[in-house]
Amino acid sequence: MSVIVSPSLLSADFLHLDKDIEMINNSDADWLHMDVMDGSFVPNISFGFPVMKAVGKALKKPMDVHLMIECPEKYIQQTADCGAAIMNVHYEACVHLHRTLQAIKAAGMKAGVTLNPSTPVNVLEDIIGDIDIVQLMSVNPGFGGQSFITHAVKKVQKLKALIEKEQCNTLIEVDGGVNGETAPLLVNAGTDILVSGSYIFGSKDPYATIAALKGL
Ligand code: DX5
Ligand code: ZN
Numbered sequence: 001m002s003v004i005v006s007p008s009l010l011s012a013d014f015l016h017l018d019k020d021i022e023m024i025n026n027s028d029a030d031w032l033h034m035d036v037m038d039g040s041f042v043p044n045i046s047f048g049f050p051v052m053k054a055v056g057k058a059l060k061k062p063m064d065v066h067l068m069i070e071c072p073e074k075y076i077q078q079t080a081d082c083g084a085a086i087m088n089v090h091y092e093a094c095v096h097l098h099r100t101l102q103a104i105k106a107a108g109m110k111a112g113v114t115l116n117p118s119t120p121v122n123v124l125e126d127i128i129g130d131i132d133i134v135q136l137m138s139v140n141p142g143f144g145g146q147s148f149i150t151h152a153v154k155k156v157q158k159l160k161a162l163i164e165k166e167q168c169n170t171l172i173e174v175d176g177g178v179n180g181e182t183a184p185l186l187v188n189a190g191t192d193i194l195v196s197g198s199y200i201f202g203s204k205d206p207y208a209t210i211a212a213l214k215g216l
Contacts (some may be wrong), residue, residue: 003187005213006031006064006173007198009055010046011145014049017051020201021058028214031064033175033195038069042142049078053067056083064195066114066175068141069093075099080107088112088135091119101130112173114193116127116141117149121159129168133193139176139202141145145198147166150179153189160190180212181205187216 007029012020022034034052039045056063062085067075073091073096079087087109094100097113104111112133113124117140124134136159138152156172163170173193174186182193194213203209 001150001192002214003183003191003216004030004171004193005210006193007200007210008033008035008144008175008193008195010035011201013201014047017055018058021055023172023206025058025060027059027210029210030214031062031193032059033064033066033197034084036065036067036069037142041090041095042068043107044142049075049082052079052082052084059083062086064088064112064173064193066112066135067093067193073103076103076107076109081107084109085131086110086112088114088115088133089169090141091113091123092116098127098130101127105132114141114175115155117151117186121155121162124159125162128166128170131170133173135173135175135193135195137176138174138178138182141176141181145202146177148179148182152176153185156186156189156191178213183213184216 037044037046064086065084066088087104088199101111110132114135139146172190175195178196179199
C-alpha cells in the first residue's frame with residue numbers, strides 16, 4: 001500500500017479556498033487535513049466549524065480533522081456534521097480518552113489520537129486496539145512551517161513495534177515539518193499517513209509535490 005497523503009489546509013490561500021479545494025480534488029492527495037486551534041490548548045487560533053462545513057461541501061475526499069482544542073469531546077457531533085471522516089483528538093486534552101474514542105466511532109468517524117512531541121508512545125499501550133489512527137506531532141502544534149523534530153522518526157519505530165506486539169490495525173500518521181527530505185525517513189520507519197502543509201502549498205507545482213510524496 002502506498003503512503004496516504006493528507007495536505008494541511010492551514011497553509012492554503014484563505015482568500016481563495018475554493019481554488020485550493022479544487023486542486024486537492026484533482027490531485028493525487030488521499031485526504032484533506034484540517035487544523036482547528038482554540039488559542040488555549042495551543043497558542044494560536046485558526047478556523048472553526050463554519051469554515052469546515054463550507055469546505056466539506058466542496059471536498060470530494062475524506063476530511064481528516066485535527067482538533068488542537070481543550071475538551072474536544074464537546075464537539076464530536078459538530079465535527080461529524082461537517083462531513084469529517086477522521087477526528088483526531090489530542091491525548092493531552094482528553095481526561096476520559098476511551099470514552100471519547102467510543103463516542104467518535106459512534107458518530108460514524110474514524111478515531112484518531114494525537115501525541116505532542118514530548119508525550120511518549122507507551123501512554124497508549126492499554127488503548128492502542130481502540131484507536132484507528134495515532135498521529136505523532138513532529139513539531140509543537142500551533143503553527144505551520146516549523147522545523148521537523150527528528151526524534152519523531154524513532155517514535156514512529158516505537159509505535160510500529162507496539163502496534164505489531166498488540167496485533168492491531170492502527171495506522172501511523174505524522175504531522176509537522178514533512179517535506180522532501182523528512183518524508184522518506186518517515187515512510188521507511190513505517191509511517192502510513194503523511195500530513196504536509198507549507199511544503200505542498202508553498203511549492204510551485206502542488207500537484208507534482210503531492211504526486212512525489214505519493215510515490216515514496
Ligand atoms: C501544526 C499543524 C499542522 C501544520 C503542518 O500545528 O497541526 O498540520 O499545518 O504544517 P507544516 O507541514 O508546514 O509543518
Ligand atoms: Zn495538523
